[in-house]
Amino acid sequence: MGDQQILKGEEFEGKAEKKIKGWGLFGSKYEDAAELYQKAANSFKLAKTWDRAAIVYIKLATCNVKLGSKHEAATAYVDAANCYKKTSPKQAISCLDEAVNMFLEINRLNMGARYCKEIGELYEQKQIFDQAIVYFERSADLYQTEEVATSASQCRQKVAQFSAQLGKYQKAIEIYEEVASYSLNNNLLKYGARGHLLNAGICQLCKGDIVAINNAVEKYQDLDPTFSRTRECKLLTDLADAVDEEDVAKFTAAIKEFDSISKLDAWRTTLLLRVKENLKAKELEEDDLT
Structure with a gap:
């Protein structure tokens, strides 16, 4: 069946090429x-x-541009x-980039956002x-421009994750x-706030400024009055104390x-390991001095 479909594809492609090269009304031959x-x-x-399918789709896109049909x-x-x-994530990204530019040209910002996100995900995989x-x-x-706040927030969290x-x-x-x-200002999302504050706190720990870490924990308790009673707050407080005391154990x-x-996810574990390695390095420095 595969060989038969390839032959059919080649036949249709050949006919399309002839249509474009042949005579005929400008619009109708491209249609x-x-x-x-x-x-x-x-x-x-x-x-x-x-x-081969991808290459033909690109030719189809070119036809649609000639016809003034940018959405198609x-x-x-x-x-x-x-x-x-x-077969080729690099080529996929290139094609999605073209699609994004066209969607933005015709003011389809939501579609542009969707495929920017897909490109981001392909780069994430690589x-x-x-x-x-x-x-x-x-x-x-x-x-955000389209006021799709939840999707905007999800994408920003990805930016934060990779930035860290x-x-x-x-x-x-x-x-x-x-x-x-x-x-915290959204009843459906407010219970997830503690996780975002924990992530921010872990990033503060990575910076290694103990004053900034303690100030951040206080700030988060002011931001969310329930935060001080959470396990996430206790973890940040305990870790901040350990960093201040330079106590790896x-x-x-x-x-x-x-x-x-x-269970801590891979991202949090990776960042906390960085902090732990910095603590170990300080311990070794002090051992060398004594």
Whole structure:
């Protein structure tokens, strides 16, 4: 069946090329070619020849641009990207970029936001976090413009997550504090605020400024009157004390106590390990001096 579909795809593609090169009314020949390219792409997809399907979708997009149909052209680029996701994430990103630009040109900001987010996710999968930040930030801005606050918040949290991973702790802190404030003013989200405040506090610990850490914990208790009674607040307070005392054992014990009830995710664990390594390094420095 695959070989048969490939032959059908090649036949449709060939006919489309002839339509474009041949005579005919400008609009009608591109309309006819677009229809044939769509059929060719479908055949290549059925044959699971993803690269060939993607290439045909790009040709379809070009036809739609000639016809002045930017929405259809952008959709064809998205279809091309979905095929390339199976073979070449780099090419998928390129096609989604084209789609985003076209959606923004026709003021479809919500669609632009959606596909910026997809590009961010592809960069996340490739662990290219600096580029992921660029696209998640762009997506957040577009969602905010469209007043899709929840999606904007989700994208900003991604920006905070990757910023912290890259050592840009202040940027992450500001985002997590902002998201926590937003959550506290929303009855559906307010119970998640403690998690955002914990994330912000962990980033403060990574910065290593004990005065800033203690000030942050006080600030979070003022921001959320219930925070002081949470396990998240106790963890931050215990960790801050351990950092102040340069006590690795106390630091480790506080994490183990929290983790025994609420499992720490990989991101939090990674950042806390950085803090622990800094504490160990200070201990070694002091041992060398004595």
